[in-house]
Amino acid sequence: MSIGNSPSDDRPSVGRALAQARIAAGLSIDEVSTTTRVRVPILQAIEQDDFSRCGGDVYARGHIRTIARVVGIDPEPLVERYVAEHVPASDLAPVAPLYEAERIRSEPRRPNWTAAMIAAIVAVVGFVGYTAVKGGGDSGVTAKSTPTSPAATTTKPGATPRGNGVPKPPQASGSAIAAAPPGKVTVKASAASGASWIQATDSNGKQLYQDSLKKGQSVTWTDDKKIKLIVGNAGAVQLFVNGKDIGRAGGKGEVAHLTYTPGDPTQG
Structure with a gap:
């Protein structure tokens, strides 16, 4: 050079x-x-x-x-x-x-271990999911529904109260309007716009319910002859009697005393 x-x-x-x-x-x-x-x-x-x-x-x-x-x-x-x-x-x-x-000249390509690991994980997850679904379908076990409120359990008319003597609140009804069995009176109370305190008794004076109902919860009672209600903050509670929507139980902040029979929805 x-x-x-x-x-x-x-x-x-x-x-x-x-x-x-x-x-x-x-x-x-x-x-x-x-x-x-x-x-x-x-x-x-x-x-x-x-x-x-x-x-x-x-x-x-x-x-x-x-x-x-x-x-x-x-x-x-x-x-x-x-x-x-x-x-x-x-x-x-x-x-x-x-x-x-x-x-x-370029560097030799290296195996893409990351992509391989991701593919393996996806395959394993898919297999586990398929096995779980298949196993669940063959078991014949049906999941039980959970009440909308921990305190809401069904109490039939005439049942003996447990615990402190106050019956547990009925399970929340899933229907929009309580259906009315023939020859009976059915009342559904729904806390539509706020909380309320409610007491319900049957025709024999037996207490069916006495508790606070939180906003969004509802309870339903059925009796052969009569259901009496005492409803606090009545303006927050929507009532359905024998399958018909009769509106609010009363005014906001009021305490309403109501009675219903199989022939209603006429407030007593």
Whole structure:
């Protein structure tokens, strides 16, 4: 490799051509270095046609191409001139394939273990879900419904009270309007807009219910002859008697005393 060869014609040398193009583009050595990642001392040497700092002909040609593209000129004529002036003919055949091989060589692909693990997890979850669904379908076990209120349990007329002597509240009715069995009286109370305290007794004076009813809860009672109600905050309670919506039990904050029979919905 020769250093600082002078051109044999009127054309500028490789280094001089790169320097002129850089100046014409308004770029400094530091700016070209930042863009190309070629160190400043190497750039300065190349512009003086000193390619000894490049580390060999392959790297020198790579630097020439990179710098030429940044300063806005065609790199191939400069590379050809560099080869003609600095590279012996005996080195051309092996050098070019070596440079191209280094330029296009890529790292071997590694197995995508993350994708494989995700696929395995999805398969396991799918199998477990299928097994659970299939097993649940073969077991013949039907899930039991849960009352809407922990305190709401069914108390039939005539049943003996438990615990402190106060019957548990009936289970909340799932229907919008309480159905009326033939020849009986059915009353449903729903705390539609607020909480209320309610007492319900049957025709024999037996207490069917005595508790607070929270907003959104409802209770239903049935008797052969008569159901009597005492309803606190009556304006918050919606009543359904023998399958008919009769509206609010009373005014907001009022205490209503009501009686219903199989022939109603007429308030007593």
